[in-house]
Amino acid sequence: MTSISRLFLRLATAALVCGSLTAPSHAQEEKTAKQLFGGMKLPSRSEAEPLGFYAKGCMSGAVALPTDGPTWQAMRLSRNRRWGNPALISLLEQFSRDAVKVGWGSGILVGDISQPRGGPMINGHASHQVGLDADIWFTPKPATPLTVEQREQMPFTSMLDKSKFLTVDPRKWSRTHMNLVMQAASYPQVQRVFVNPAIKKQLCETWTGDRNLLGKVRPIYGHDEHFHIRMSCPPGATTCQKQAAVPAGDDCVKGLAWWFTKEPWAPPPKPDPNKKPVKPRQVMLSDLPKACAAVLAAPARVEQDATYGGAAAYVAQPASSAASRNINAIVKDPPPADDDVPTPTPRPAE
Numbered sequence: 001m002t003s004i005s006r007l008f009l010r011l012a013t014a015a016l017v018c019g020s021l022t023a024p025s026h027a028q029e030e031k032t033a034k035q036l037f038g039g040m041k042l043p044s045r046s047e048a049e050p051l052g053f054y055a056k057g058c059m060s061g062a063v064a065l066p067t068d069g070p071t072w073q074a075m076r077l078s079r080n081r082r083w084g085n086p087a088l089i090s091l092l093e094q095f096s097r098d099a100v101k102v103g104w105g106s107g108i109l110v111g112d113i114s115q116p117r118g119g120p121m122i123n124g125h126a127s128h129q130v131g132l133d134a135d136i137w138f139t140p141k142p143a144t145p146l147t148v149e150q151r152e153q154m155p156f157t158s159m160l161d162k163s164k165f166l167t168v169d170p171r172k173w174s175r176t177h178m179n180l181v182m183q184a185a186s187y188p189q190v191q192r193v194f195v196n197p198a199i200k201k202q203l204c205e206t207w208t209g210d211r212n213l214l215g216k217v218r219p220i221y222g223h224d225e226h227f228h229i230r231m232s233c234p235p236g237a238t239t240c241q242k243q244a245a246v247p248a249g250d251d252c253v254k255g256l257a258w259w260f261t262k263e264p265w266a267p268p269p270k271p272d273p274n275k276k277p278v279k280p281r282q283v284m285l286s287d288l289p290k291a292c293a294a295v296l297a298a299p300a301r302v303e304q305d306a307t308y309g310g311a312a313a314y315v316a317q318p319a320s321s322a323a324s325r326n327i328n329a330i331v332k333d334p335p336p337a338d339d340d341v342p343t344p345t346p347r348p349a350e
């Protein structure tokens with residue numbers, strides 16, 4: 001049915017039910033979830049809660065990472081995706097300070113976090129929907145702060161040698177890169193850190209610290225010019241759907257083997273020309289947790305109120321580091337013997 005005929009049918013139905021012609025009241029329902037959430041400019045004025053799952057949910061009461069801090073800069077500001085659960089924003093600030101301590105320039109460049117009310121996005125990510133995921137560039141913050149324009153235009157730098165199959169480029173990758181990723185994995189509230197399989201392999205071969213931390217570092221497509229930090233559901237967040245725990249140990253054999261087969265990189269099968277192509281079903285608001293409709297409808301907080309620590313709080317940021325653990329100080333264990341038989345695992349989803 002065309003949208004015109006659908007509109008006509010709805011108007012006719014409304015006329016039958018109400019006895020008068022009224023404008024359609026369900027126009028909102030026709031929009032996809034990513035259109036609805038992508039259109040929100042500010043967070044809801046309510047308690048901060050992750051609602052649903054990382055790849056199917058939304059969030060209330062988000063706060064923004066300030067665009068500039070002493071040890072971070074938010075990138076691609078026009079995307080308006082620097083919103084997250086306060087626990088994540090607080091963690092990112094902590095991480096940015098620890099990054100400097102491990103030698104990562106003058107701090108971190110932060111990519112996408114979430115939209116102001118979370119939810120699915122028009123482009124870019126399957127997850128990042130509940131305010132507990134954040135992307136960090138594999139490029140340190142330069143000493144001279146980037147302008148807004150530079151933050152829009154600066155290209156990504158891949159850590160891979162694209163002339164080889166799944167191989168980290170030693171001209172780009174350094175021990176500091178390793179320490180940065182492992183620093184992210186070291187926080188107890190971080191459940192997963194996503195990196196390219198080549199980077200995970202590199203870490204497996206070179207990391208001499210706590211091998212259990214490597215289990216949190218998960219191989220995934222892409223993620224060769226940035227990595228992705230995922231927090232566990234915060235304590236007491238009953239509306240947050242937990243993800244299964246990562247396997248024990250470093251998961252350097254079983255979890256990695258499949259990525260180094262042909263299967264993950266094979267082109268998708270050609271569609272059958274005799275069959276009508278099936279249009280992928282769009283995620284609608286009704287597919288998300290019920291509370292997400294209320295999140296969309298809730299009044300907005302103004303940006304200044306909703307900026308973590310206050311928008312002007314970062315002229316001088318005191319370093320509170322009670323929870324800080326410098327990765328260099330973590331006890332070093334010998335790497336385990338590789339006696340596992342590699343077995344391909346099902347394709348993981350981010």
Ligand SMILES: [Zn+2]
Nearest residue numbers: 125134135228
């Ligand atoms: Zn990401």
